[in-house]
Amino acid sequence: MKKDKFLFLLSKKLSNDIAAEENELLTIAINNSEEYKQLADKLTKYFNQRKVKNSKTDKLRTTWAMIAKAGADDFEETFDYSPPKRKLNTALFLKIASVFILAIASTFLIYRLQNRTEQEIETISTGTTKSFKLLADGTKIWLNKNSALQYNSAFGKEKREITLKGEAYFDVVKNSSIPLFIHAGNITIEVKGTAFNVNAYSDKPNIEVALIRGLIQVSHTSDSENMVLLKPNQKLIIPNASANGAHSKFIIEPINSLALLNETKWTSDTLIFKKEKLKDLALQLEKKYELKIEIQSAQLKERRFSGTFTTETIKQVLEALKLSYPLTYTISNKLVIIKD
Template sequence: MPDNNNRLIELLIKKESENLTLLERKELLKLLEEDESYLDLVHFLDVADKKQEVFFNKNKQEDVEKSIQRLKKKINVKTRRLPVKKYLLVAASVLAAFVFIKFMAFEADTKKLAGNTYKTEKGSKSNLTLPDGSKIWINSDTKISYKDDFGKTSREIFLEGEAYFDIVKDVSRPFIVHTSNMNIKVLGTVFNVRAYNDESNTQASLIKGSIEVTLTKDKSKIIRLKPNEKIILRNNVHKMAQGKNADEPAILITNIKRLEADSSVVETLWIENKLAFREESLENIILLLKHWYNVEIIIADASLKNNLYSGTFKGDNITDVMNALSLTGDFSYSKKNDTIFIIPK
């Protein structure tokens, strides 16, 4: 049985990395037939991992209920009891290998530019270990840079895009993240910053520790966040003052968002390669998809922009995402080359 366990682990890893041959696929099926308890493990690693959930507009309860029923039919799989020890040993081995594979793939997508500047392309992600040991996970279409004297008296980096930070504590050398609209000062903490120049908001979400936020246009104003809080700063406030968002506050302190199923933090699910949003407008989701999939998306009817959606996707391509959104929303879409056009139904 231990030999079967080892072989099963090897085959599942190859399946995850899409390197399974036809003969190996048959071998995997044979192993599963010999011991049906392994099917629960495969369900845990595969079916649950690839499920998606989408529902439309919190004000349209009937749409929500219909979507939930569709999802229940999709993921309704009968499960059997699996011996706990066997399950934990095999699952731990496979998941550890999956994490390693994902980490290596994550790390391979950084493009080093001149000096200490790193850039990810649209549709790719990466990570970076700084000279002080702090770790940064870098989302797609993001640039990070730091000066040659990083770590001598302070630790400062410059960010355009989105990144997740796990900072080594050093009271004598504060860590500062500079963006176009806000600066974030930390001692040792875990947080996420989203600061794309083409988006209407800059956000910082605190997972643990503490951070101080100052505005680039008003350095006298210091905002301190507690764990599980996030700050949302509207960009170009003066330009937007007469627009449709004029009644929204320029600065909003709110709680981070969590999935109901497992309390995962929505703002940081991207580091697990999960595309997630909660009660976001179609306009904001489109910006997210542009960075994620490197596509151009045009909303032909402005009345669709403020419709709210929630969803979680893992391993889905842009067509899968658009199909799910259009299924639950009031729009259809067409694609021409690398451009997607969204129109009312």
């Protein structure tokens, strides 16, 4: 359930104006989301603390209803002009009105604060070095030299959206309920869980997308109806709009395993890292050396290292890491175990 819908139903419940089926939907949303549960608890507590326990409130609401009805009837003269039995307490009216205004303002403020983080944008850019990023949902991104990407800071929570300039290799965690959208030049790629390479440098004539596994849907940014479905061992080519302003058709070419490997070779030929956590560095080493790494220490996983590796063997890499921290390791076939 979207947050605006949730807040709408919660406000109806707090004002005792919610239908049975709406209340059922609200209960399901709260039970399925820890965030919604905490928000509902906070707002309910706030309203209970601010509730004015005075029968005059009900009378005031009745008066407001009468005024609204009179307005709807064009103020037909059916009023009793006899002296009023009791005057409306202006101070009480202002007090109750301020409570309602404060409650509405608080709800809006909490909603804005909850959504502000999701609207913030995170940016990663590279110069003469490459970069690796592990996003909150587990998606892995290798960013090539002279490239940049932006993504929403609450990535994977309610949406997954990335804008790429340059080249990147994506290994995307599958999430059918929250697809990933990648904007690169004049195309948009919709992903649910797959691995692929995108080459979208603005100074190159073409944008190229090579699919390793899974399925991706590629469409023109300005024409979402113009789309293709890319399958494994296929490469998509389209003229770069930023280079020549063209709006051309997609070209799909088959690509063999060796050529596909060359498409992503840049991700593993040189490994450059600066103050990288070992748990993140291990993911890059696994890809470079095609093996599995287990780190048997929670503290060691958070240990940070810096360095550059090109032609070194995995053993030489581990020995180099030992110079920075006295870790121990064992290598058995394609399994590396690291511990204190």
